[in-house]
Amino acid sequence: MEVRNAHVVHRARSGGLFTRDRVYALTGADLTVAAGETVGVVGESGCGKSTLAKVLVGIQRPTSGTVSFRGRELWAMPAGERRAAVGAGIGMVFQDPSTALNRRLPVRRILRDPLDVHERGGRGEREDRVRELMSLVGLPRALADALPGQLSGGQRQRVAIARALALDPALVVADEPTSALDVSVRAQILNLLLDLRERLGLALVFVSHDIQTVRRMSDRVITMYLGRIVEETPADRVTDAARHPYTRALFSATPGLLDPLDPIPLTGPVPSATRPPSGCPFRTRCWKADPVCAESMPGFSAASRPGHRYRCHHPVEEDRPTRDLARQSLLQEP
Numbered sequence: 236m237e238v239r240n241a242h243v244v245h246r247a248r249s250g251g252l253f254t255r256d257r258v259y260a261l262t263g264a265d266l267t268v269a270a271g272e273t274v275g276v277v278g279e280s281g282c283g284k285s286t287l288a289k290v291l292v293g294i295q296r297p298t299s300g301t302v303s304f305r306g307r308e309l310w311a312m313p314a315g316e317r318r319a320a321v322g323a324g325i326g327m328v329f330q331d332p333s334t335a336l337n338r339r340l341p342v343r344r345i346l347r348d349p350l351d352v353h354e355r356g357g358r359g360e361r362e363d364r365v366r367e368l369m370s371l372v373g374l375p376r377a378l379a380d381a382l383p384g385q386l387s388g389g390q391r392q393r394v395a396i397a398r399a400l401a402l403d404p405a406l407v408v409a410d411e412p413t414s415a416l417d418v419s420v421r422a423q424i425l426n427l428l429l430d431l432r433e434r435l436g437l438a439l440v441f442v443s444h445d446i447q448t449v450r451r452m453s454d455r456v457i458t459m460y461l462g463r464i465v466e467e468t469p470a471d472r473v474t475d476a477a478r479h480p481y482t483r484a485l486f487s488a489t490p491g492l493l494d495p496l497d498p499i500p501l502t503g504p505v506p507s508a509t510r511p512p513s514g515c516p517f518r519t520r521c522w523k524a525d526p527v528c529a530e531s532m533p534g535f536s537a538a539s540r541p542g543h544r545y546r547c548h549h550p551v552e553e554d555r556p557t558r559d560l561a562r563q564s565l566l567q568e569p
């Protein structure tokens with residue numbers, strides 16, 4: 236999957252009515268997801284994570300830029316072909332299975348629906364596939380005739396995952412797949428996703444607020460800030476080798492690290508996506524910002540490790556311990 240220079244601009248609404256303002260939900264996003272790879276996406280609320288996920292699964296058409304899957308540009312195809320290409324190749328798991336599943340259909344119909352729409356196999360084969368999908372996600376067969384309302388939250392998310400896998404996709408995009416679930420079942424759903432990824436050789440894009448989980452699940456971590464991708468870091472080095480000040484600040488504030496870091500304070504609110512700051516959008520909260528940062532957003536620089544790149548005029552020195560940065564940031568608030 237390849238996204239090139241994708242922008243998504245919405246018309247802003249106030250009290251249900253459109254205003255003259257524009258919301259810059261995604262700005263110049265570039266992203267490649269290779270077969271079998273897991274890419275995590277992190278950032279504060281409203282930074283464009285869900286918008287990027289929707290662009291990847293072809294639900295959101297970029298205002299400009301391109302999205303290509305298996306070498307074919309999605310939005311250059313006729314609508315029917317695009318739906319067929321996305322439907323067969325990319326599965327999506329949404330945040331809240333209660334709203335993502337049709338409440339009036341039993342599990343077997345929910346799982347058969349994509350097979351019917353894409354005319355996969357005969358009647359008997361489709362029924363076999365439904366049984367196979369249920370067993371793949373650990374749902375007892377007895378639940379085939381249950382309605383979503385009769386299932387637990389965890390079981391509902393298993394149904395949603397099975398539906399995403401129905402057509403044997405190469406890529407699954409999971410947008411906050413556990414945030415609507417009880418804490419007690421979150422780990423089970425995450426482990427299921429990890430297990431399926433291994434067994435089926437899936438590529439996975441995993442969007443989450445829970446950056447510890449993202450770090451654990453991913454090969455690469457994408458940091459977003461106010462609609463922009465500001466860094467891509469190999470997941471195993473993200474807490475100590477990230478070079479964008481925002482990535483360091485985000486990870487320094489994560490509870491539950493084995494080796495707790497000194498938190499770097501993020502002062503002030505996230506600016507509005509309607510009027511993003513000029514230049515680098517993080518400059519209004521960055522302790523390293525200077526006038527250059529207001530003038531332009533630099534392009535990506537490659538760090539010394541493969542798969543690591545960042546967009547920053549004043550990157551953190553390579554391998555500088557986070558505790559030094561925490562001290563520095565307290566001395567030099569923007």
Ligand SMILES: Nc1ncnc2c1ncn2[C@@H]1O[C@H](COP(=O)(O)OP(=O)(O)OP(=O)(O)O)[C@@H](O)[C@H]1O
Nearest residue numbers: 245246247258260279280281282283284285286508
């Ligand atoms: N249809 C829309 N119309 C207007 N603005 C929108 C629309 N969809 C998203 N936005 C705005 O675009 C920005 C990015 O939204 P998005 O949902 O992608 O963020 P997010 O990082 O996924 O947030 P969260 O973590 O809270 O789900 C936000 O400012 C949001 O309010």
